[in-house]
Amino acid sequence: MLKPLPHVVEISTVPFTMTESTPPGSRAAARTAAIVNAVLDLLREVGYDELTIDAVAARAGASKATIYRRWPDKRSLVCDALVARSREVALPSDALSLREDLIRLVALMAGLAEMEQVPAFASLLAAAQRDPVIAETLWGVALEPRRQECRDVVHRAIGRGELHDPAQAGRLFDLIIGEALVCYLIHHRHFDTAAQAEFVDAVLLPTLTHPRS
Numbered sequence: 001m002l003k004p005l006p007h008v009v010e011i012s013t014v015p016f017t018m019t020e021s022t023p024p025g026s027r028a029a030a031r032t033a034a035i036v037n038a039v040l041d042l043l044r045e046v047g048y049d050e051l052t053i054d055a056v057a058a059r060a061g062a063s064k065a066t067i068y069r070r071w072p073d074k075r076s077l078v079c080d081a082l083v084a085r086s087r088e089v090a091l092p093s094d095a096l097s098l099r100e101d102l103i104r105l106v107a108l109m110a111g112l113a114e115m116e117q118v119p120a121f122a123s124l125l126a127a128a129q130r131d132p133v134i135a136e137t138l139w140g141v142a143l144e145p146r147r148q149e150c151r152d153v154v155h156r157a158i159g160r161g162e163l164h165d166p167a168q169a170g171r172l173f174d175l176i177i178g179e180a181l182v183c184y185l186i187h188h189r190h191f192d193t194a195a196q197a198e199f200v201d202a203v204l205l206p207t208l209t210h211p212r213s
Contacts (some may be wrong), residue, residue, distance in 0.1 A: 014089040021205075022024055030149065031060075031062060031066065032070075034060040034061065034062065035056060035060045035062055035066075035067060035077075036080065036081045036084045036085075037059035037060070037079055038055075038056045038059035038083050039051070039078060039081035040085060041059060042055055042056060042059060043081070043120045043123075043124070044120045045120075045173050046058065046120075047120050047122075047123030047124075048123040048124050048126075048127045048134075049123060049127065051074065051078070052074070053067055053068070053074060053077070056077065065201075073133060075133060075134060076108055078124075078134070079133065079134065079137040081143060082124075082138065082141050083137065083141050085141075086141035086142065086145060088197075089108060089111075089112060089145075091104060091108055091152065091153075092104060093152065093156070095153075095156065097160070097162070098153070098156075098157040098160070098162040098163065098205070098208070098209075099200060099201075099205060101153045101156060101157065102153065102200045102201055102205065103196065103197060105149060105150070105153055105161075105172075105176065105200060106194070106196045106200055106204070107196055109146060109150070109176050109177070109180060110180060110183075110191045110196055112146075113180040113181075113183075113184055113191070114184070114190075114191070121142075122181075122185060124138055124142075125138070146173065146177075147169070147170075147173050148177075150169045150170075150172040150173040150176070151166070151169040153169070153172065154168050154169040154172060154208075156165060157167055161207060162209070163209065168208050171207065171208070172204065172208065175203065175204060175207065176204075179191070179199055179203075184196075198211055
């Protein structure tokens with residue numbers, strides 16, 4: 001049985017091309033970005049367990065010594081790459097209706113699922129069961145921001161008078177994550193814009209606006 005990931009909200013999210021040791025535009029920043037991108041590419045291709053420092057070095061065109069000077073092991077390297085990626089996406093806050101917000105939210109989360117490859121994400125979930133540091137990072141930088149966006153969507157809808165229960169945010173997160181996992185991991189089908197709109201209209205809106213039914 002999978003153990004629940006810890007609920008960790010506050011975690012460092014410093015992008016790794018912008019630290020004090022790697023100023024923007026420097027050769028060090030470019031090298032760090034290449035290493036981070038190589039990690040993310042390999043996670044998508046082979047998953048966490050099969051990812052190696054040798055493969056990252058070869059993909060990034062960097063030496064293993066360069067990588068080990070900054071990251072002591074694969075775990076720290078992968079965690080840093082996840083943190084770097086987490087800063088690249090955000091949900092706009094100017095939607096005028098709950099439906100518009102939901103369409104945007106589902107599109108964002110479906111895009112992340114497709115970009116990151118659900119099987120690779122599943123490999124990280126499996127690694128998180130064994131390693132609390134990976135679990136903390138995965139929750140803080142991959143899952144908690146999406147939970148916060150679900151809370152924001154629900155709170156905006158409450159402000160517009162479309163919803164009334166803040167607790168619906170948790171249900172919203174579970175429904176979208178579940179749909180993405182089913183689409184990509186079980187059925188291996190593309191969750192395109194038409195399917196996203198149908199999911200919003202047939203599942204999310206009825207569930208959120210008529211929760212007791």
